Amino acid sequence: xxxxxxxxxxxxxxxxxxxxxxxxxxxxxxxxxxxxxxxxxxxxxxxxxxxxxxxxxxxxxxxxxxxxxxxxxxxxxxxxxxxxxxxxxxxxxxxxxxxxxxxxxxxxxxxxxxxxxxxxxxxxxxxxxxxxxxxxxxxxxxxxxxxxxxxxxxxxxxxxxxxxxxxxxxxxxxxxxxxxxxxxxxxxxxxxxxxxxxxx
Amino acid sequence: xxxxxxxxxxxxxxxxxxxxxxxxxxxxxxxxxxxxxxxxxxxxxxxxxxxxxxxxxxxxxxxxxxxxxxxxxxxxxxxxxxxxxxxxxxxxxxxxxxxxxxxxxxxxxxxxxxxxxxxxxxxxxxxxxxxxxxxxxxxxxxxxxxxxxxxxxxxxxxxxxxxxxxxxxxxxxxxxxxxxxxxxxxxxxxxxxxxxxxxx
DNA sequence: CCTACCGATCGGTAGG
DNA sequence: CCTACCGATCGGTAGG
Numbered sequence: 211x212x213x214x215x216x217x218x219x220x221x222x223x224x225x226x227x228x229x230x231x232x233x234x235x236x237x238x239x240x241x242x243x244x245x246x247x248x249x250x251x252x253x254x255x256x257x258x259x260x261x262x263x264x265x266x267x268x269x270x271x272x273x274x275x276x277x278x279x280x281x282x283x284x285x286x287x288x289x290x291x292x293x294x295x296x297x298x299x300x301x302x303x304x305x306x307x308x309x310x311x312x313x314x315x316x317x318x319x320x321x322x323x324x325x326x327x328x329x330x331x332x333x334x335x336x337x338x339x340x341x342x343x344x345x346x347x348x349x350x351x352x353x354x355x356x357x358x359x360x361x362x363x364x365x366x367x368x369x370x371x372x373x374x375x376x377x378x379x380x381x382x383x384x385x386x387x388x389x390x391x392x393x394x395x396x397x398x399x400x401x402x403x404x405x406x407x408x409x410x
Numbered sequence: 411x412x413x414x415x416x417x418x419x420x421x422x423x424x425x426x427x428x429x430x431x432x433x434x435x436x437x438x439x440x441x442x443x444x445x446x447x448x449x450x451x452x453x454x455x456x457x458x459x460x461x462x463x464x465x466x467x468x469x470x471x472x473x474x475x476x477x478x479x480x481x482x483x484x485x486x487x488x489x490x491x492x493x494x495x496x497x498x499x500x501x502x503x504x505x506x507x508x509x510x511x512x513x514x515x516x517x518x519x520x521x522x523x524x525x526x527x528x529x530x531x532x533x534x535x536x537x538x539x540x541x542x543x544x545x546x547x548x549x550x551x552x553x554x555x556x557x558x559x560x561x562x563x564x565x566x567x568x569x570x571x572x573x574x575x576x577x578x579x580x581x582x583x584x585x586x587x588x589x590x591x592x593x594x595x596x597x598x599x600x601x602x603x604x605x606x607x608x609x610x
Numbered sequence: 611c612c613t614a615c616c617g618a619t620c621g622g623t624a625g626g
Numbered sequence: 627c628c629t630a631c632c633g634a635t636c637g638g639t640a641g642g
Contacts, residue, residue, distance in 0.1 A: 318521040373573030
């Protein structure tokens with residue numbers, strides 16, 4: 211006879227996301243989650259069908275956590291290049307601004323699940339593809355508005371933006387290079403500079 | 411009374427590196443390693459002091475595996491920009507050419523060990539810093555020989571090259587985008603193009 | 611390099 | 627949401 215606190219599910223997602231951010235998908239276990247949330251392992255398990263279900267729920271929660279710290283602020287910038295730049299600036303280091311103790315769960319999961327088939331991989335892929343599409347839309351707008359060169363390949367630009375994000379993540383969080391932020395900003399600025407319309 | 415095959419250590423490193431490449435550091439366990447190499451768990455353990463020791467040995471073996479597939483071919487290119495480009499082309503997708511079934515152990519480990527202190531992290535950091543220094547040396551040579559603009563910031567170029575590598579890795583191995591190779595080559599070409607000496 | 615263990619932890623189940 | 631389990635696997639040890 212379950213007597214669920216109304217906010218138990220939320221606490222599970224909240225603590226689980228913190229664990230995921232710091233330890234990766236393999237670091238999220240029923241036992242550790244139970245400990246962090248202050249209940250029994252079986253009590254945790256009662257909220258999910260399997261550990262894969264936990265992982266997928268946490269990835270979905272990651273996607274929702276991105277809205278207030280990246281998407282909403284970026285949408286306040288004006289359409290086109292300003293908004294694309296706002297997206298990028300909000301993307302860099304977003305986990306810290308979301309109050310998470312670790313790194314980006316999606317970035318880490320992509321390296322963790324290179325060769326691991328299954329629904330968890332599919333969920334991560336869905337998030338990554340969705341994010342790339344969102345960036346692509348901003349680029350399309352910027353091209354249409356004449357902020358970026360109409361001749362450029364938008365998916366190529368998406369690729370290079372993702373590269374800057376990933377190297378910033380590694381340089382900031384793993385290498386702990388104090389110049390990581392500056393380098394990412396500089397890389398972004400010069401990439402955008404050479405993507406501007408050609409003439410005059 | 412140990413009766414070690416002369417090549418048992420080599421087989422442990424070989425099979426362990428394959429596991430590491432496919433499953434990451436947390437996927438390498440004494441049990442799985444024993445299974446792949448066809449001996450008992452304790453037999454495997456007799457070769458190491460701890461599981462951390464296994465991980466460090468495998469990371470060192472990764473570094474050594476890089477020599478024949480990246481460094482040696484690149485050193486056959488002529489000094490300066492040609493050699494820098496040779497390094498990059500040999501870096502992209504090197505694990506497949508090394509016969510490994512998975513991705514780059516160092517790239518994956520950097521995301522796995524963001525917030526995990528200890529000797530394994532230090533080993534990964536040593537490999538990453540060493541690799542970045544090697545790239546930096548090629549850039550210095552290219553600048554000195556007038557192949558690249560003498561005014562550019564070499565560490566900034568290293569940063570951006572690492573970004574292309576990481577996004578290529580994700581796009582090729584996780585997203586499985588068939589255009590990953592083309593995109594990486596294009597990003598590299600345009601980055602180098604805008605790093606060339608300014609005046610005619 | 612083996613057998614035979616150790617306590618801890620894993621995901622998951624039974625039953626309430 | 628709990629106690630009380632299950633078999634499997636973890637890193638590691640004893641002793642040969």
